[in-house]
Amino acid sequence: MTLTNQLIQFLFTGLTVGSIYALVALGFSMIYNSTTIINLAQGEFVMLGGLIMVFFTMVLKIPMILGFALTVIGVTLVGALFERLAIHPLKRASLITLIIITLAGSILFRGVAMFLWGKDPYALPPFSGRSPVQFWGATIQYQIFWILGITVLVVFGIWFFFNRTLMGKAMAACAFNPLAARLVGINVRKMVLFSFGLSAAFGAIAGAIITPITLMEYDRGPLLALKGFAAAVLGGLGSGAGSVVAGFIIGILESLGAGLISSGYKDAIALVVLLVILWVKPSGLFGSAEESQLKKF
Amino acid sequence: MSEEVLKVQGLQKSFGGLRAIDSLDFMVAEQQIKSIIGPNGAGKTTLFNLITGILPPTAGTFEFKGRPLRGMKAHEIARLGISRTFQNLELFANMTALENVMVGRHVRTLAGIFKAGLRLPGMRREEREIREKAMEELRFLGLENKALMNATSLPLGEQKLLEIARALATQPKLLLLDEPAAGLNMREAEKLAETIIKIRQREITVMLVEHDMSLVMDISDEVLVLNYGKKIAEGPPGDIQRNRQVIAAYLGEEADA
Amino acid sequence: MKRDDLYTILCILITVGLFPWLAGGNQYFISLLIFMGINGIIVMGLGMLMGYAGQISLGHAAFFGIGAYSSGILTAKYAFHPFPAFFIGVLLSAIIAFLVGKPTLRLKGHYMAVATLGFGEILFIVFNELSPLTGGPSGLSGIPSLTFLGHPIEGAIYLYLVWGFLLLLLLFSLNVINSRVGRALRAIHGSELAANAMGVDASRYKLQVFILSAMYASMAGSLYAHFVTFISPSSFSFMFSILLLMMVVVGGAETIWGSLLGAMLLTLLPEYLRGLEDFEVLAYGAILMVVLLFMPQGILEGVRKLFFRKIKVGGL
Numbered sequence: 001m002t003l004t005n006q007l008i009q010f011l012f013t014g015l016t017v018g019s020i021y022a023l024v025a026l027g028f029s030m031i032y033n034s035t036t037i038i039n040l041a042q043g044e045f046v047m048l049g050g051l052i053m054v055f056f057t058m059v060l061k062i063p064m065i066l067g068f069a070l071t072v073i074g075v076t077l078v079g080a081l082f083e084r085l086a087i088h089p090l091k092r093a094s095l096i097t098l099i100i101i102t103l104a105g106s107i108l109f110r111g112v113a114m115f116l117w118g119k120d121p122y123a124l125p126p127f128s129g130r131s132p133v134q135f136w137g138a139t140i141q142y143q144i145f146w147i148l149g150i151t152v153l154v155v156f157g158i159w160f161f162f163n164r165t166l167m168g169k170a171m172a173a174c175a176f177n178p179l180a181a182r183l184v185g186i187n188v189r190k191m192v193l194f195s196f197g198l199s200a201a202f203g204a205i206a207g208a209i210i211t212p213i214t215l216m217e218y219d220r221g222p223l224l225a226l227k228g229f230a231a232a233v234l235g236g237l238g239s240g241a242g243s244v245v246a247g248f249i250i251g252i253l254e255s256l257g258a259g260l261i262s263s264g265y266k267d268a269i270a271l272v273v274l275l276v277i278l279w280v281k282p283s284g285l286f287g288s289a290e291e292s293q294l295k296k297f
Numbered sequence: 298m299s300e301e302v303l304k305v306q307g308l309q310k311s312f313g314g315l316r317a318i319d320s321l322d323f324m325v326a327e328q329q330i331k332s333i334i335g336p337n338g339a340g341k342t343t344l345f346n347l348i349t350g351i352l353p354p355t356a357g358t359f360e361f362k363g364r365p366l367r368g369m370k371a372h373e374i375a376r377l378g379i380s381r382t383f384q385n386l387e388l389f390a391n392m393t394a395l396e397n398v399m400v401g402r403h404v405r406t407l408a409g410i411f412k413a414g415l416r417l418p419g420m421r422r423e424e425r426e427i428r429e430k431a432m433e434e435l436r437f438l439g440l441e442n443k444a445l446m447n448a449t450s451l452p453l454g455e456q457k458l459l460e461i462a463r464a465l466a467t468q469p470k471l472l473l474l475d476e477p478a479a480g481l482n483m484r485e486a487e488k489l490a491e492t493i494i495k496i497r498q499r500e501i502t503v504m505l506v507e508h509d510m511s512l513v514m515d516i517s518d519e520v521l522v523l524n525y526g527k528k529i530a531e532g533p534p535g536d537i538q539r540n541r542q543v544i545a546a547y548l549g550e551e552a553d554a
Numbered sequence: 555m556k557r558d559d560l561y562t563i564l565c566i567l568i569t570v571g572l573f574p575w576l577a578g579g580n581q582y583f584i585s586l587l588i589f590m591g592i593n594g595i596i597v598m599g600l601g602m603l604m605g606y607a608g609q610i611s612l613g614h615a616a617f618f619g620i621g622a623y624s625s626g627i628l629t630a631k632y633a634f635h636p637f638p639a640f641f642i643g644v645l646l647s648a649i650i651a652f653l654v655g656k657p658t659l660r661l662k663g664h665y666m667a668v669a670t671l672g673f674g675e676i677l678f679i680v681f682n683e684l685s686p687l688t689g690g691p692s693g694l695s696g697i698p699s700l701t702f703l704g705h706p707i708e709g710a711i712y713l714y715l716v717w718g719f720l721l722l723l724l725l726f727s728l729n730v731i732n733s734r735v736g737r738a739l740r741a742i743h744g745s746e747l748a749a750n751a752m753g754v755d756a757s758r759y760k761l762q763v764f765i766l767s768a769m770y771a772s773m774a775g776s777l778y779a780h781f782v783t784f785i786s787p788s789s790f791s792f793m794f795s796i797l798l799l800m801m802v803v804v805g806g807a808e809t810i811w812g813s814l815l816g817a818m819l820l821t822l823l824p825e826y827l828r829g830l831e832d833f834e835v836l837a838y839g840a841i842l843m844v845v846l847l848f849m850p851q852g853i854l855e856g857v858r859k860l861f862f863r864k865i866k867v868g869g870l
Binding site: 349351370371372375376380381383387388389390391392396399400401402403404406408409410413414415416420423424427463464467 | 726727729730733734735736737738740741743744745747748749750751752753754755756762763766
Binding site: 037038040086089090093095096097099100101103104105106107108109110111112114115118222223226229230233262264265267268271272274275278279282 | 604608610612657658661663664665667668669671672673675676679680682683792796799803832833834835836837838839840842843846847850
């Protein structure tokens with residue numbers, strides 16, 4: 001393969017994992033926007049998405065589309081339940097406690113997953129088209145098109161939701177000023193619940209679409225969460241567009257680094273980006289410094 | 298001619314498009330009691346935040362005893378001798394009243410982490426001094442009986458006095474009090490007035506942000522009036538009370554007949 | 555020194571001193587207590603960072619690893635004497651803590667948590683990838699035991715060594731807490747704004763206590779390496795950082811005794827769960843959740859409150 005071919009290969013791999021990071025980052029931004037909390041259990045929603053989809057389609061032999069829908073619904077419920085049982089009761093707790101409770105949630109989810117599925121990785125068949133495709137000299141698995149396509153759909157759906165629907169705008173209002181939001185009749189509690197459910201849904205979608213390529217095991221969550229968070233911060237926490245663009249950037253950087261430099265340190269690439277961004281410009285590429293200072297954490 | 302303790306020139310603070318403080322010039326003489334008044338949102342607390350280094354100014358300078366302060370960090374300014382209380386109490390809720398005041402002594406003491414960890418004799422002596430001086434300040438404010446109680450379990454009036462005790466423990470030359478009388482009843486406010494005079498007797502210059510006009514007019518040497526971040530009047534209390542612009546600022550413009 | 559603290563220290567001294575005899579020389583129990591001591595050392599430092607200064611670190615396993623690998627590599631591969639290897643580990647941890655801490659401690663709450671998490675993960679990857687030096691995922695073996703005058707220090711003697719260290723560090727920590735520095739840290743936790751206004755250089759103190767906690771973790775790492783004589787990156791993973799955090803939170807972050815209690819309890823936990831491997835992670839998550847929801851001040855405070863309530867009701 002020539003260098004160009006290799007680069008195209010890496011580009012597609014980068015876009016693929018980048019989609020996952022973008023979806024995870026969207027989940028972070030969403031919860032942050034409505035609650036100013038960072039949900040450290042975000043990665044576990046992805047893991048659950050993958051493993052539950054495996055259960056529905058491989059064990060119960062339900063057709064893929066139905067399995068996908070059920071998976072997303074199921075994980076959404078998990079997210080909502082998590083908010084009700086663990087986040088909501090602690091609304092007035094200190095910041096550290098809130099951070100740790102989402103951490104506890106992630107450990108709990110991981111524990112349940114380990115109990116139900118064990119430590120082995122599980123596979124899913126690709127959604128369609130078993131054989132890879134030749135694209136500009138690179139060999140692309142068909143699933144990648146599904147991944148990119150679904151991600152684009154989700155992103156468009158989000159954009160539409162936040163900018164064109166009343167409920168979306170209401171959600172954005174909640175994070176900025178919950179009191180004012182309440183005074184104009186927005187049910188802040190419901191919004192928070194909804195945002196957790198929605199970001200769980202994103203995670204589930206990400207997990208379901210990536211498992212055919214990368215498999216899924218019980219402890220994939222934390223690293224995914226870290227990288228997705230890196231994308232969220234890089235793009236400006238709370239900015240949907242930023243999250244998506246940054247997700248792809250990190251995915252491509254990681255892929256290029258793994259291919260051209262070293263594959264052992266692949267995971268460290270996103271993490272180094274995370275640290276650099278947090279240390280140098282926490283407001284991210286697209287956020288403003290002043291705005292990020294005004295937001296409470 | 299008494300020395301200038303604080304000199305502010307061309308001070309400006311903008312938050313995006315909003316000018317919270319606009320071209321402010323004034324000075325505070327030694328051992329003066331100078332009050333800052335003005336309608337809500339006039340920029341009074343912002344002014345305090347600028348002087349104590351909590352917020353950086355957008356433009357202008359301010360000097361403390363001839364020494365420019367712009368760009369210095371809050372703790373460095375505290376070391377130089379400026380201390381303050383807060384409008385919305387910022388006591389250390391996780392400590393007792395005495396411990397709160399002892400933190401005030403931090404800036405006049407030295408023991409670092411290793412001296413403290415090894416409990417060297419110099420450090421032990423210093424600890425005793427810290428405790429004694431802190432109790433002195435509590436006594437000055439009449440709070441010595443509450444020394445071992447958790448700071449936030451005190452009634453509001455006493456919490457405000459505790460903040461003053463803590464600020465005094467830093468041995469300031471200039472003390473900034475941000476609405477110390479807020480939430481106090483008349484008797485407490487009178488006692489506060491006496492306390493501020495006693496503070497001045499300790500050769501400490503006092504700047505006061507207040508809404509309680511009787512307190513302000515009673516004890517101030519000079520009053521500075523801010524409105525929309527600009528100085529609209531400055532002078533002895535009597536003059537200020539008669540100043541038309543001040544009255545207008547507080548009551549709104551009278552409609553022309 | 556407060557009297558209660560002195561009594562507690564004496565109790566610890568006596569219990570640990572008699573333990574080998576109480577345990578009937580059972581090496582398993584003795585090792586358990588050694589691990590409790592090692593974890594206790596780390597957790598004292600972490601507890602000061604979290605409980606007193608109010609900061610958070612989700613990556614402390616990294617410093618534990620730095621100490622362990624420094625001692626391990628230098629003594630096993632380069633025939634260093636354990637003492638200089640130990641100090642090099644501590645120095646290295648301090649330097650890295652300084653470099654990482656300076657930009658990280660400026661960050662607010664969540665961002666700091668994630669930054670420390672990221673840092674811990676990066677170091678974990680480094681431990682795994684620097685195979686020629688660290689032995690990679692298969693680990694580093696052949697770490698010499700400590701010796702005194704030619705005799706290997708093991709078993710009960712190692713127990714005394716570890717707990718001797720712990721007690722010395724405990725005394726140091728208590729002194730710091732009961733001093734101007736301790737008050738400054740608590741002030742930062744109470745209101746960083748007011749602390750700065752009263753002349754406390756908050757950034758400096760946060761960094762100092764972060765470095766101190768890293769040094770504690772490094773010392774524990776060295777003691778760990780010489781005890782187990784074989785180390786691998788899996789002991790220095792993010793899960794261990796979380797376990798350390800749990801020890802502080804579950805025991806009670808507010809006091810150093812709470813953190814120590816947490817270390818004791820949660821070192822035992824994996825032992826209880828030895829048969830129920832499937833439940834291990836689940837149990838961690840469940841315990842952490844329950845404590846946070848129902849006893850956020852930690853078990854020590856929770857039990858103390860319960861105790862006082864009973865006395866009040868019963869006494870009257």
